[in-house]
Amino acid sequence: MISQIFILSARGDIIINRDFRSDLVKNTHEVFYRQVKLSKGDCQPLFNIDGVNFSYLKRAGLYIVATSRFDNSPSFILEILNRVCTVIKDFCGVLSEEAIRKNFILIYELLDEMIDFGYPQLIQTEQVKPHIANEPIVIKKQTLPTTTTGRLGSLFNQGTVSSIATNRPVNSQSKKNEIFVDVFEKISVLFNASGYVINSSIEGCIQMKSYLNGNPPLKLALNEDLVIGKGENGRVVLDDCNFHDCVNTNEFDLSKTLRIQPPDGEFVVMNYRVTSEFQTPFRIYPVIEEISNFKLELHLKVKACFPKEIFASYVTLTFPMPKLASNITNELGKNASNQSVDIENKGDVKMVKWNIKKFMGDTEQVLITKITLQSSANSYSARKEIGPINVSFEVPMYNVSNLQIRFLRIDDKEKSNPFRWVRFITQSSSYVCRT
Template identity: 25%
Template sequence: MCLVLGTSRFIWRLLQVFRDGITFLGCTQIEMPPLMAIEFLCRAADVLNDYFGALNEDIIKDNFVIVYELLDEMIDNGFPLTTEPSILREIINPPNVVNKALSIVTGSNSNVSDTLSRATASCIPWRTAEPKYSNNEVYVDLVEEMDAIINRDGGLLKCEIYGEVQVNSRISGFPDLTLSFTNPSVLDDVRFHPCVRFRPWESHQILSFVPPDGQFKLMSYRVRKLKSTPIYVKPQLISDGGTCRLSVLVGIRNDPGKTIDSVTVQFQLPPFILSADLTSNHGTVNILAKKTCIWSIGRIPKDKAPSMSGLLVIETGLERLHVCPSFQVGFRIMGVALSGLQIDKLDLKNAPYQFYKGFRALTRAGQFDVRS
């Protein structure tokens, strides 16, 4: 989003990115590509999330000094400078118990390292100078999240996948890698790490890059050409006087070829429900505070479909439910990318040595809502 504020002397352009309840705001007086500023704001959010493990208002308040120091290193005179988390960790110490204890003992609030980062001697801004490993290896993970909305009739209102190609590179020197997919045409809205050369992707859909040292996100993407979900959830509510009969059935719709494990179904009981007695033929059912019901199914068996049923007691004076709950479904499938994206090959150009490479895939539920 871009806002333009004008006065008699200056015109300010404000750009913002909203992440995990936090608004990142950028301000500029000169004309500039808005996507460049938005990309930097997204990068800043990724760095903070990588440093602190999560991102919310309390974390920002508790680590305000580190946030200020990180932004000071990431921006130089209004221009992006150092944005790679692995290099920033060499400059600014991540928050931990040892660093907090030292700051209390020494009375210093600075987390900036006294030693100069190895990246200052490197000709590539996102990679340290000449890292050396006895075992050269690189691992590529396809991590995908499925977002879906299913109406009360079982119709699919929305189904898309947000995916990331995560790389863990531990290779000596300055390796030049190329990564290709068997079906890159399924990808939409791709976003690359700064190390990716755009021309090979634009012409041949090949990722050519010199990787940062360690773990990083090579690219992110979306896939919208999806017509079904791997599992189905069928809730049913039948009102009878002052009670309501609830039954929920969960099963495998399209067999992905791998076991679906860690399946959970969560929903919020309406405030006018006095009590609930729910049981299941597989897994456990727990009703937590604020009437949050969590059905932990675990691995879905192939011989029977898990089901949950029970009786809900409605508040006196009401004969039926006026507000039906929405069910949030979570699942995980190891070894499968539901988008159908497959890695073709990973090559190392002009390699003076052999290296080991490995590939994995994981799909999990993102915002998977079933309406009743």
């Protein structure tokens, strides 16, 4: 049972505030924001203050918060908040502060239909849609990262549409007859100091957003060599997977084909996990040299292991420096372009942040960090304080699991030949190298 749902900006300004039961004080949003800001590091998603349970998600720089005096299931409340985010995004086209401010009447109407006196009622887009009277105000100018997309059957052709094409409301009057399929993979890798993989895993999903007229049935086919569980060498192996309720899996074991009755809005067709060995997108080779008793050098080489036709964007490497470092200088490798190195202070620790805007495949980049220690420092102890190295990145049109989409067929009785767009996106989840 939920008492309140409110949405705060990154500055703590209250944008949406819906009180369902009137059993809490009015300043709960101030209590919540104070707790978030006073927390060291990321605040835990669930906490209790003075008998009030707070649960929240952070999306697009916004805090979506639920409060209650009752002992609810934490996973249940977080799932409700996730559904609220999904429905708002489906109706507004994009989840952002500007979209929420311009569509606050619509969002209050959505919340009233979704939750009644604190009890969830209609929590899916197709359930809420028939009851909504307000039209969304579409946000035209959006500063979103662009990602290459291609038409199915010719994924690597130059004919593309902008990635913001999926940021249209599901009930938009200018509805085009098309469907978008995204294959997202988040990878976690831990390297030792020699650059060898200690453990690795992939968390992936196939996500769809349909703008098809009449929501016709779909037929989605994956790799024929796909194996769930233990497989032979050379085959695409998934440890486990699960499917959306709208997916019929009767043909999956035999032909790796899924039959889908798509609902309105964005939904996840399939979640999967991989823990078997795979080719990591980047290999990291750190070497620390002791120049003298008070001088250390870190030679950091990063190699891109994906094809040269592909590039990674938003590549950032961060690592801590010794606390007793008096001077830090950084040198980039020869012919380095679109790169920058900054030194940031986080408490009493200095962090080196290496940004690479565009990292081409089958290339390598080098950074040399020179460290001068204070006279009271011990070089052996200071050496241990360097690292670990954390890497974040995004690689469009590439997935490390080799999961592929063979075809996407649409049962369109009108034979209108709708457009089908597919994206492959690989992102880092926890990509760490020890030093």
